[in-house]
Structure formats: C-alpha cells, structure tokens
Amino acid sequence: MPMAPPPDLSSLSLSDIVQAMAAQTLPPVSQWHPTHCGDSEMRIARDGTWYHQGSPIGRPAMVRLFSSILRREQDGRHVLVTPVEKLDIAVEDAPFVATALKAEGDGTDARLVFQLNTGDLVAAGPDHALRIEQGADAPRPYLHVRDGLEALLARPVYYELAERALAEDHEPPGVWSDGVFFPLIAPDPA
Incomplete structure (x- = not known):
C-alpha cells in the first residue's frame, strides 16, 4: 500500500492539523518481540538523511515506511522491527x-x-x-x-x-x- 505524501504544514489550519494527526497510524512495534536478526546496514545521519549500505535512500515514501517501524530499545539502541525480525539501525543523533x-x-x-x-x-x-x-x-x-x-x-x-x-x-x-x-x-x- 503506497504511503500518502506529507501535508504542506503552512497551508493547514489548526483543525486540519488536528485531523491529520488523528489520522496518523503506526504499526504496533511495541507489541512485536521477534528475535534479533542482525544489522540492517542502514544509518540515519545527523541531518535526518537515511542511508542503506552507504548510499542515501532517495525515495521519501521508503523513508516514511522505514520510520514507521523504527523503535528505541531500553538499552538505547535503535532497531527496525516487524513481527518476524529485528535489525539494528545506526542513528548519529536523533532519528x-x-x-x-x-x-x-x-x-x-x-x-x-x-x-x-x-x-x-x-x-x-x-x-x-x-x-x-x-x-x-x-x-x-x-x-x-x-x-x-x-x-x-x-x-x-x-x-x-x-x-x-x-x-x-x-x-x-x-x-x-x-x-x-x-x-x-x-x-x-x-
């Protein structure tokens, strides 16, 4: 299912923003506890750019998709998690x-x-x-x-x-x- 492009914040009223925030749904990653599978070979740079195997991910929809399965573990590590796998992702500052x-x-x-x-x-x-x-x-x-x-x-x-x-x-x-x-x-x- 393709992800919708992000809204233009400057053109939205406060009531539009409240509706958009209410419509945001994320996968229940806190309920998923698969076995750790290794490293995703992904990194989020300090400026927010996502990389895979050293190359920037150029598709914004792909970044939005990956960000929806991002989780921070209790030990501070960041992981990408699905119901069946959990992979480390390096985060230079904030994700x-x-x-x-x-x-x-x-x-x-x-x-x-x-x-x-x-x-x-x-x-x-x-x-x-x-x-x-x-x-x-x-x-x-x-x-x-x-x-x-x-x-x-x-x-x-x-x-x-x-x-x-x-x-x-x-x-x-x-x-x-x-x-x-x-x-x-x-x-x-x-």
Missing part, C-alpha cells in the same frame, strides 16, 4: 528532524505543531516534550516524538521558537504548547 513549525495562539493557549522530515506531525505538549541539551558549540533542541524517539529541531525551527520565547518575555525564556511551559535553556549540568 527525526523537525523541519517546520506551525504556531497558533499565545501564552498558555498556544499550540505548537512540528512537521518532521518524514512528514509526521507532532504537537508539543504533555506527551511530546521539548527539551534543550547544551552541545559543544550551540544548544541542541529536541522534541519527543514517541516511545523514546526524538526529533532534533532544525536551526530555523529553533530560531522561530526563540523568537516566540523572547516575545513572551518569560524567565527563564521558553514557550507554551498545549498547556505546558517548555524552557528554552539547557539544564545546568551541576
């Missing part, structure tokens, strides 16, 4: 990249919806937290996607969040989404 942001409302009434490089839509909130990690050269912002899987926010998306945080003038700087406040500073390493 997804948030490439677009749609924001509606202000303050505690705000809702922030992110589009991932796979086309999936994720609304930041109680089940999808935003967090900042201090990287060697700059902050690294992440969004929880599902079951321990995260998306790295692309730099332009992070800048949009920073602009919202500065406009709302909170201390510490941060943003609201679905009734949750997310500070946009890395926690103190102490």
